[in-house]
Amino acid sequence: MRRKCEVSVIKGKKNEQMVQQAISMIGGMKSIVKKGDIVLIKPNICLPLPPEKGDATDPIVVASLVRLAKAAGASRVVVGESGGWGLYVRDHFEISKIGEYSEKAGAELSYFDEEERIELEIPNGILLKKVSIPKIVKEADVIINVPKMKNNFVSMVTLGIKNFMAFLAPDDRYGIHRGVNGVELAYVLVDLLKVIKPKLTVIDGILAMEGFGPHSGDLIRMGVIVAGKDVVAVDAVASEIMGYQAMEIPTTQIAAKQFLGVGDLSEIVVKGKKIEEVRKHFTRPIFNYISDHPNITTYFGGVCCGCIYRIPETETAIGIDPNKKYALVFGRKVNLPPKIDADEIWLVGDCTAPYRNKYKNTVFVSGCPPLKWYIHAVRLPHWSKKFGREIHTYPVDIEKQTREIIKARQRLSKK
Ligand code: SF4
Structure with missing residues (x-):
């Protein structure tokens, strides 16, 4: 019989404590990070916006993970991200405060757009046969994936698997974003999951975004952290918390069907809060635009x-x-x-x-x-x-x- 995987759901107001509880419920950081490991933490900082805009991962959540990884014995903790739509990721780090908080907690920063890149073959890739990724992604013993809980008008949600988009080179990323629908994008992201495997995913659902996300939606205070070692299972639970059905999300369904993780809720043990206790039905990301200007x-x-x-x-x-x-x-x-x-x-x-x-x-x-x-x-x-x-x-x-x-x-x- 297949062993059920565990996902923790914590609700609260103290961000650092919530992260600590969420990790401890799934076996603690020492079950993920070993002494001497190089750890790469990947938040979601797509735009240079301050924390109160709710666009990027909360800086306290990222810093808490840096501290936990260091306490577990990591030799290096690197927080890395790339910029969206031709913007400088250095500004993203600065304005989102993730740079400052991470460095104070003892991490180095990696600007993916400026890093040396290496090419990886994806032998069983469906839409993506090879990919260029920042060298640090390959060097890291442990990848900790820290997305934000938001709607996305292309992929429905932006959670753990969607957070991988930033590993792609800017030109590849633009090419993939253009002219694709949510299902094609999901196949690309799931192909990436075949070669980039996070050992931990922690979803920041403290200040989430419903409606026309990932940048123009409405903020919704959820006060939750969702964590687990299987990114597909974490996404499944988080999307249920947002009022979706787990298998409605293209990335979850495609990844589960290719046996890259567990998408079936009956095979997931949810620890901490029950999904029903924290669920809010997010307004869906439907684009229906009428100008305010009569002319x-x-x-x-x-x-x-x-x-x-x-x-x-x-x-x-x-x-x-x-x-x-x-x-x-x-x-x-x-x-x-x-x-x-x-x-x-x-x-x-x-x-x-x-x-x-x-x-x-x-x-x-x-x-x-x-x-x-x-x-x-x-x-x-x-x-x-x-x-x-x-x-x-x-x-x-x-x-x-x-x-x-x-x-x-x-x-x-x-x-
Ligand atoms: S709608 Fe057309 S022009 Fe605009 S970004 Fe997409 S592919 Fe490019």
Whole structure:
């Protein structure tokens, strides 16, 4: 008979104590980290946002794990992450406070985007046959996976398996995010799980995100930590806590069917709180966008996650004149009417290039994804002439460039 795996669920208010209890219930850190081990801790810090925004893993949770790993005898504890969408991960570490808290607890930081990478074959990979990963991932004896409990509009949830996305090289990551649906993405992530095996997954469900996650949803105070040695089982329990059925989540189902972990709740022993005691039914990540501005009509279809975020932010980027009518178009398969009643038709993203000659008054913003900064560059062509060559390079300091754009606009409006 197969031995049941254990997942702990702790509810409370003291973050460090909750982490300690969660780990102790599944056998303690010494059952995971041996004397002299190199430990890599992988939080989720996708954007440079402060802890109160609830976007990244709680810094106290990460620091608690650093302390526990060191106390168990780890020779090195490294906290590593990469930046999303062309941003500097150094800013992520600083603004999320994970850098400061981790270093104070005795960890080193690893900026995956700057690290040496190695290639790994994935012999039984379905969509991914080989992968380039930061060298530290291979060097580590123990990987501790510390995701945040959030919805994700592509993969439904972002939990333990989804947290592996950051191990991919930036260009590979963008390529995979673009044009894929949740199931294809799940196959890629499960392929990664075949070569990157965390020995511990601790989900920070203290301040979680429901609705249109992973960045634009609503915060929901759950006050829970979910931990276990089998990432598939941890994801199964966490998604049930969020009001999903475990096997509804593509990554959980695909990983369980390939025998990479346990997704069936009847084979999981939940320790601490019962799922029903802490469950909240998260609002699902359904995208249904209608502009607040009466003079903007938005058309979208076949939009991948690279462009969905651009839809609300394009409105602020184009600089709306209340006396004009605008149409915004996104995606590769848009049902557009033969005539559009608009003074400016903004075609945003490479997918919309075929519509350029269909209407007059079109403004095309190239890019895949077309970052907000690219929209500014189109709006201020003389400015982008000066800096334009930089907009497609990586990494890009978006915040700095945006500040410069604002200054440039202010200067222009005075002329
Ligand atoms: S242009 Fe936008 S919708 Fe099209 S593939 Fe690129 S990111 Fe996705």
